[in-house]
Amino acid sequence: MDNFPGILGNLAPHEFSVIRHAMIETELGEGAVLFKQRDEPSGMFILKTGQLQVVTGKFAIASERNVVAEIFPDQSVGEFSVIDGLPRSATVIATQESTLLSLTAGAFKEIITNNESVARGVISNLCDLIINRSALEINSDKAQLIYAKNLKPSLQNMKTLCAIIREMNKQST
Template identity: 25%
Template sequence: MRNSLLLLGELSDEDVDWLRHSGERVSISAGGVLIQEGQPITALYLLLDGTLEVKTGTLGPPDQQRTVAHLATGEVIGEMSFVDNRPPSATVIAETDIIVLSVSQEQLLERADTDLAFGKRFYRGLAFCLSNRLRLMNVGSAQSGSGAQSTDISHPDIAANEAVAKARLESLIASAR
């Protein structure tokens, strides 16, 4: 599932317009690194086009590196470091040429501090994203890596916003082209 739907479904149209105008579109060629394990990041990313590979253990020997996820258009990246202000625990590499919307953590924090309603919506959306990632990890572990992971939006509050969130995501993707 595209985690951005969980975030964008919580935000208002005004919030999404703010993200569009505050964020910077960044292009990275296939093989380029978006996030390096252990290196602090200063932005939250929304993948607008392309695919990413998420690897752990990249600071150690090659035989200890492990691919933990492949992310497609519409994913949110860097949310864990945004929430806990710690360096990333994985390296994120462009599998194809990608375009991300990069929104600085500083801008997001400032907006959340000055617009409490935005902050509430934004952090609730991030909580849904993190919860979804954890649930998918649990499903994947329970199925011994079979890859058959549920992507169902089963919470009624989330499902009610799904169509709006999809339209907002399509709008952001279209603005990147």
């Protein structure tokens, strides 16, 4: 893996190295639950091998699951929780034996506090998630900061961007 997906994507090699050093490799057996909807956040995860399913509804009964997404190698899950600390919005289940890299919220916050370039990269990636929504129209002066990716690389700005994305996700379901 030369880089990370999602909010940690497009980092310089030294930034990648800082984050990779803070990650822990975790194994998950087929059918195992990584986390449940409404659980308190424990961190974010990047799938190295295997496959995960993101579901809402009664996850214990396969026929009553609403599959929100399939997660494949080199994709991430749970990344907003390391920023905003909100409970999980879905359940994640391993549909195959899986190997994941995990990054705790504490480790993430320490990294962005001590590495402004990583924080700028996260802000840029969050802005991209908003900008790349085809149905989104942003007209206010403050919203133009998102298009310009001209936001201070602070945890508070990251939380605000996550709130916008979470709201957009609710509207699209």
